[in-house]
Amino acid sequence: MQDSPNRGTFIVIEGIDGTGKSTQVRMLAEALRADGHEVVQSFEPTNGQYGKVLRESASTGRLSIDDELDLFLKDRAEHLDQLILPALAEGKIVILDRYYFSTMAYQGARGLDPTMIREKNEAFAPQPDLLLILDLDVESAHQRIGLRGDTTNDFEKAENLRRCRDIFLSLKPEPFARVVPSTGSIEEIHSQLLELARSQLKSASK
Ligand SMILES: Nc1ncnc2c1ncn2[C@@H]1O[C@H](COP(=O)(O)OP(=O)(O)OP(=O)(O)O)[C@@H](O)[C@H]1O
Numbered sequence: 001m002q003d004s005p006n007r008g009t010f011i012v013i014e015g016i017d018g019t020g021k022s023t024q025v026r027m028l029a030e031a032l033r034a035d036g037h038e039v040v041q042s043f044e045p046t047n048g049q050y051g052k053v054l055r056e057s058a059s060t061g062r063l064s065i066d067d068e069l070d071l072f073l074k075d076r077a078e079h080l081d082q083l084i085l086p087a088l089a090e091g092k093i094v095i096l097d098r099y100y101f102s103t104m105a106y107q108g109a110r111g112l113d114p115t116m117i118r119e120k121n122e123a124f125a126p127q128p129d130l131l132l133i134l135d136l137d138v139e140s141a142h143q144r145i146g147l148r149g150d151t152t153n154d155f156e157k158a159e160n161l162r163r164c165r166d167i168f169l170s171l172k173p174e175p176f177a178r179v180v181p182s183t184g185s186i187e188e189i190h191s192q193l194l195e196l197a198r199s200q201l202k203s204a205s206k
């Protein structure tokens, strides 16, 4: 899909469950607003009609792989249409907690070909300007999920997350991707992400 001209900046934060994505999306959005930017923050799966079904399936039992892929694609198309593309067209910064790289990783970990998943997504979903992949070993990620007060769900089984992590790391050579180790403190990781985002905004304004 072609990028539209005069658009805002599209930043995506990815990684396996428990790496700190939601924490960092919130902090990055606040810091960029403090810099004077208009920022829209959001997440996938959304709380829309398709996203709700997917969220429920994490505790009630996963759908068939075909139905799961179909619903993630529909949820994303609706998200792009209703929120992401309008905000970018207005020149805003959009920061997402998960996007189609999660589909490559999680539905790829269930056996689908990540390249096929990517092609299906990129037929309608624009690439982000900056993809920040938080990387953490599965054991530490599970500890953090436990500290948050949650038990692990059907998407978060250790073997599944190991495969997801490998697929996320396979994206490292992409020119728009940066892998950031998530082993440091929340503040340390925030500083790194903010520096990468500011540098992206600076190069886009040249
Ligand atoms: N760098 C860090 N060091 C220690 N704890 C952290 C760090 N980052 C986040 N946490 C804590 O780990 C837990 C999980 O963080 P968070 O919910 O942001 O992760 P997430 O990647 O969004 O998870 P999920 O994908 O499951 O929604 C939270 O309790 C958060 O406070």
Ligand SMILES: Cc1cn([C@H]2C[C@H](O)[C@@H](COP(=O)(O)O)O2)c(=O)[nH]c1=O
Binding pocket: 017, 044, 045, 058, 072, 097, 098, 099, 100, 102, 103, 104, 106, 107, 155, 156
């Ligand atoms: C976008 C997307 C998400 N998932 C999975 C990954 C998570 O385990 C759950 C819920 O997300 P949250 O960030 O923990 O709230 O959904 C997926 O399998 N495929 C996707 O495309």
